[in-house]
Every structure is written in C-alpha cells, then in structure tokens.
Amino acid sequence: MQFSSTLIQGTLIKRYKRFLADVQLTDGSIVIAHCPNTGAMTGCAEPGWKVWLSPSNNPKRKLLYTWEVVITDQRHWIGINTHKANALVKEAIQDNRISELAGYQYLRAEVKFGEENSRIDFLLTDPKNADCYVEVKSVTLLDNNAGYFPDAKTLRGQKHLRELRYIAGQGKRAVLFFCVQHSGIQSVQVAKHIDLDYAKELKQAMTSGVQILCYDCKINSEKIYINQPLPFFS
DSSP, X not given: OXXXXXXXXXXXXXXXXXXXXXXXXXTSOEEEEEOOOOSOOTTTOOTTOEEEEEEOOOTTOSOOEEEEEEEOTTOOEEEOOTTHHHHHHHHHHHTTOOGGGOSOSEEEEEXXXXXXXXXXXXXXXXXXXXXXXXXXXXXXXXXXXXXXXXXXXXXXXXXXXXHHHHHHXXXXXXXXXXXXXXXXXXXXXXXXTTOHHHHHHHHHHHHTXXXXXXXXXXXXXXXXXXXXXXXXXX
C-alpha cells in the first residue's frame, strides 16, 4: 500500500491526550498531528524519534497532519496508524498474498455478527467454502523480539473473542488476524501480564476452533504492506 501522499518528516516532541502529538518539522516549525492509535503505544512514542506525517488537503480539518510512521533508536520501523491494519489485510487478501485466506470469491467489511451486537472486520464467502469471519488486530508492542497483544486492557477485544468463539461453534470459520506493524517483532504472544482476562478468552477461543494468523509488514516512508507469516505462541 502506497501512502496516498508524500509523507513529511519530523521529530516527535510528545504524544498526549491519546489522539494528539506535537511534532517539529525539518524546517523548525511545530505542528499538532492527529495520532490514530487508541492503545498505550508503549515503545512507539519516545520524544526525539523520527516520525512521518501524512498531510491533508481538506481545509476544514482541524488537524492538517496525521502521524503514520515512526522509526526507533534501534532502527525499527513502526506503523502507528491502527486504522491502516484493516486496509492492509484487505489489500493482501484481494492480492492473494495470505495463503490461509485465499480461495474466497467475495469480501465484505463491517458485517454484523455474533450474539453481542458486533461487527466483523471481514466476512469472506464462496459457494465452495464455509463462511470465514476475520477479526484484525494491530500489534506494535515489542519485548525481546516478541510482539504482544493487547498493549492495554481491552473489554472490546474480549468481546470479539467471544463472538469468534460463537461463530466457530456454528461450524463456520473464525480467524483472529494479528497484523504486525513493527519491523522488530519476530513472533507474537498474548500479553497475559497486561490483560489476563483477554488471555483466558483467547485460550477458550482457540480451544473452540478459532484460528490465529500472524503476518508482519514491510514499512518505510513511502509504503507499507503485508509481508510474511510469523509464529504465534499462546
């Protein structure tokens, strides 16, 4: 996926109020950028790190820049825009770059499902295959080469696991897809130390037949795309 416009480089001053970030551009000016990430962003938002922003041509927007990418002191590239995860996975499915999700004729997004009034990220259907429900999660929390999810307690994430377990119990295919937007992550694990309840729900989901897929991304200041599968350890 190419970024829709040329990204602008800057230096992170600070992230605050979850959705805001002060960034100093290369010309010395300071701008407030939208931070499209509701998570804790542990290890992804250190002051002084180089960041890249996408500009907006919409004069009605309050914030004219969106924070997209950061590079750490260890030279790891991170895509911090969690909204990009769904678009990345959709593009990869449509390009048949995720072998486990190939062979479906139709893809629909944000389809109502489950027992708790939820919406699945993607519903894949095909006359020759059972319906496949795909829930996407973005992973950026790194510790000793491993990626962890979630990076904060998530009642919403627990709900999604219960819904996937319900789908699997109906004999349909249920997939939890971890989209790893951090070049330093070499495997994915559930963050029991952060959200033990999520870890318990995930264990039940896997026992019920929910499939776990993990793929990393190639990231630079021009594009980001799904790359290759990573191992998952529960």
